[in-house]
Amino acid sequence: MxxxxxxxxxxxxxxxxxxxxxxxxxxxxxxxxxxxxxxxxxxxxxxxxxxxxxxxxxxxxxxxxxxxxxxxxxxxxxxSGSSPYAAKADALVLRSARETIFAESVNAAAANITAVTATNSPHDISAACVLLEKAKGVRVVGFRSCRAPAHCLVYLCRMFRNDVTLLGSDGGALEAELASLDRGEAVVAIGFQPYSRELGLVTDVARRRGVPVLAIVDSMAAPLTRDADVILRFSVDSPSFFPSVAAAVATVEALAATMLTRSGAKGAAKVRQTEAELTALGAYMPD
Known part of the structure; x- marks a missing residue:
């Protein structure tokens, strides 16, 4: 069988x-x-x-x-009861009168976010954290609509570690950035169908350099998964004309929170230090 x-x-x-x-x-x-x-x-x-x-x-x-x-x-x-998926957003979202599209979109996003915990096992999350913790530097990449979750992950992680950077941020000089990709680093690639051409370039270079890849994608069948060491998944279901990235953002937020928890007192101290420096630099409006 x-x-x-x-x-x-x-x-x-x-x-x-x-x-x-x-x-x-x-x-x-x-x-x-x-x-x-x-x-x-x-x-x-x-x-x-x-x-x-x-x-x-x-x-x-x-x-x-x-x-x-x-x-x-x-x-x-x-x-066997081993289903890794929660109820699909497309089972909850039904097309109806145009006046309901706002509520439908919010409900779909909520269902996508709920599905994240069912789709990604504790073992998957732990493996992702270990991969990033072992790296001496983390390069995060996401293009077009996936730029938002990629930027979010970098911003959050930089609150407690200084070696997380966003690829493709130097005015289109992605190739130049990849030239310095080092074997001791790790890559986080975020995408959904249709997958951005640049993601293939990044994961191809990572594979040739022996750099481990964490793929955060919408499907186990995504091209990125062929070069990935660890895979986390999110749903993009939406009644809108465009896939939703809400679950991707929720995934990276939860991943960053998990990484901070695992870093212990040292990570918490780094967050306090970063927050104090931002305040001193006038990053926030006064109350």
Missing amino acids: TSFATAQDKILEELPWLSMELRKAARFLLDHPDEVALVSMRVLASRAEVTPTTFVRLARRLGFGDWAQLREPFENRLR
Whole structure:
């Protein structure tokens, strides 16, 4: 009997070589494992925007006899109670009158944030912290809409350590910054589909230099995960025209808080020192 982990590994291994249609179906399986176990192939196909026969072809491509055999590990995973996902935001957000879009957007963001703790296990969080703690310097990268969570992580971490910097902040001289990337450092790459081209450059350089990568992404099927040592995930579901980054921001805020907690009294002292220096420099408006 094939385990869910084995089925997941097979999908990830084959993903780069699949046709566009099969890749779309494969990504859906990876990102919605609960639904694979609970709804019919026809409903899955509708949700994934592929034909039902696409799942049959995918099953055979992955070495399973038919769709039922591929679905079985997903069903067993759900029965075992080891589901890593909370209720999906898209199950809570329903299109309705335009007057409700504000509330729908807020509800979707809240559901995405709630899902973060279910999607990322304590082991994942611990592994991410260890990776960053061992590094003599941390380079954080996120482009376009992911610039906000990347900047947030850098800002928070610099309250208690001085060696966290934002890549791509020097007027577009990303290549020049990567030239100095050192083996003893670590990279945090943040992105969601469609993934910024520059992220591929960063993770490729990191891989060639032997620099560990923490990927904070929307999917286990993200291209960044192929070069990542640790993966944290967030949902971007939204009724809006654009994916939500609320969960990405919540993820980096929680990660920074966890890192500070693990740093102990030394980290707390550094925060007090940084806050005092900011106050002395007039960074804040007077009450």
